Amino acid sequence: MLAELIRAYSWDVDFQRDIRAGDRFEVMYERFFDGPGDDKRGDKGWLVYSGPILYAALTLSGKRYPIYLHATKDGDSDYFDDRGQSARKALMRTPIDGARLSSGFGRRRHPILGYTKLHRGVDFAAPRGTPIYAAGNGVVVRSGRNGAYGNYVRIRHNGRYSTAYAHMRAINKSARRGKRVKQGQIIGTVGSTGRSTGPHLHYEILAGGVRTNPMKVKMPSGRRLKGEALENFQVARAVIDEKFAALETETKVAEAGK
Ligand SMILES: [Zn+2]
Known part of the structure; x- marks a missing residue:
């Protein structure tokens, strides 16, 4: 799950260098069990499969960066921030106006x-x-x-x-x-x-x-949802937010060795 989380944020965050003490993350994903269990296996059975990440939020230096897994009408599944901007971003090829x-x-x-x-x-x-x-x-x-x-x-x-x-x-x-x-x-x-x-x-x-060459380097689309696609996303996002709020959260704190 952690590897998946890192991949989803890799356009925004350099995990080798950008993480500071006090930064934190939230993550929500599904776990699938093989049915009714017994005493040994617990009441859900064995865990057979995990994932994908449905929602995550990374807090870096006090600023929160949420992402949501969302399937658009064209059948693509991708991570978007709370405003419908794809988490996989392109770099601007021309970072200046009217030049x-x-x-x-x-x-x-x-x-x-x-x-x-x-x-x-x-x-x-x-x-x-x-x-x-x-x-x-x-x-x-x-x-x-x-x-x-x-x-x-x-x-x-x-x-x-x-x-x-x-x-x-x-x-x-x-x-x-x-x-x-x-x-x-x-x-x-x-x-x-x-x-x-x-x-x-x-x-x-x-x-x-x-x-x-900035004009030739291959980059992801960096698309931003608009119109009906954005409305659909905002509805799906509200459902995910509600689900997450209803969860009992487990907290684990990792502390770097000194
Ligand atoms: Zn030059």
Whole structure:
């Protein structure tokens, strides 16, 4: 169940690094027994099968992140948060509004250095001061001056993906190192700091530490339920919430060894 829980949250949480003392989780799943039991087996019989997780809520640094298993009309079963956003999120390929892709990923003649160099990110030309968004939920792992990158922010989204933003004019206070950010949250503004010829955002997606092409990297749909699908979800969610509230909960506390 724990492995399943970790998988369901893997787009939001890096379980190797993001868990702090005091964080907690709730989980609800079904258990199937093989029928009427006897004294030895207990009154339900043997446990033959567990799962899947129907509902879970992770509380990280005091903030609660619930997810619900929900089958949509097209027959897909997926985890959604309480507002109908899929738990499997895509990273934004263009974390900025109204920008023009000015330089793609790959070999190019470097505008300042003059020689051919592999460009391991994409550039979006935009006016100075244009807001830059966090491409996904995650934790800021670098924030500040970083050589040729100028003002630079790196966000770790999960055990596999990080994104990086360079040449920023200003970095928001909410995007300092160690802060948790949400997808679409403004982390700073476009500038031309570091080795740059004009205002633009240099954007990188790192997969397993390797800079990959943001325009080509394969990602989940990151869909958000709308209209009738959202209404159906909200009804199903209320039923799950009621079921969970009616349960007698078992509490187990794990304490790290000192
Ligand atoms: Zn660039």
